Amino acid sequence: MLTRTWDMRQTQSEEKWENARPNLLESMLSAEWTLDQSCDHCHTKRAVIRCRDCLPKHLFCSDCDLSLHQNYVLHNRDSVVEGFYKALPPACCIVQDGSGAHEICEKACLLPIASPLNLCNCDTQDIAINAGRAIILVEINGRYDLSLPLVTCKSCLKTWTPGLKDLQSNGY
Structure with a gap:
């Protein structure tokens, strides 16, 4: 008795899948259709x-x-x-x-991380943030080739780049 019920459910499942497959495929293909649309933010240029x-x-x-x-x-x-x-x-x-x-x-792509509030006592306009050492971040969405930020004061030449403690405190 159980075998017959299982066989019936399997047959019904296969029939439902066969009926649904063309609609699912059409929906997936139409979702990837590209249209010439304008930017959602400036509304003037073409969205790319x-x-x-x-x-x-x-x-x-x-x-x-x-x-x-x-x-x-x-x-x-x-x-x-x-x-x-x-x-x-x-x-x-x-x-x-x-x-x-x-x-x-x-382009240079920096790892999103909190920078120190005060690098030195110089004017904050003298601070430059550039790409430092290259790193690879692997997370649930995939692999990212990024750079650690290198914060430099142009006046006193003091520098900062995140260490292991900084990475851990930022959730990496």
Whole structure:
């Protein structure tokens, strides 16, 4: 008796899957369809990036993407440059060349981490933050090739870069 019930449930499950498969495939394909849309932020330029972490305003032109995602480097972004969505690593950005075409370029990408409040007693305008040592961050969303921030005072040349204690206190 149990075998017959199991066989019936398996048969019904397979039939339901066969009926649902075309609709599911169509939905997945239509979700990846790229349209020529304007940026959700400036509303003037063409959107060339989709960010799945910035919903509901997830479409960005290259300028708006650079300004926002400089601080949110671990967001899940896709480029729309070549007519289909392509995963965009944090160290990549989209720029517009002289002819108006968009291309993918690399940029320095810093690990998001709290910097010290006071590096030295000099003016805060003398502080520069640059890319330091290259690191690899592996988390649930994948691998990220980043750089540790290197904070430098231009006046007294004092520097700071995060150590193990700083990384642990920031949740890494």
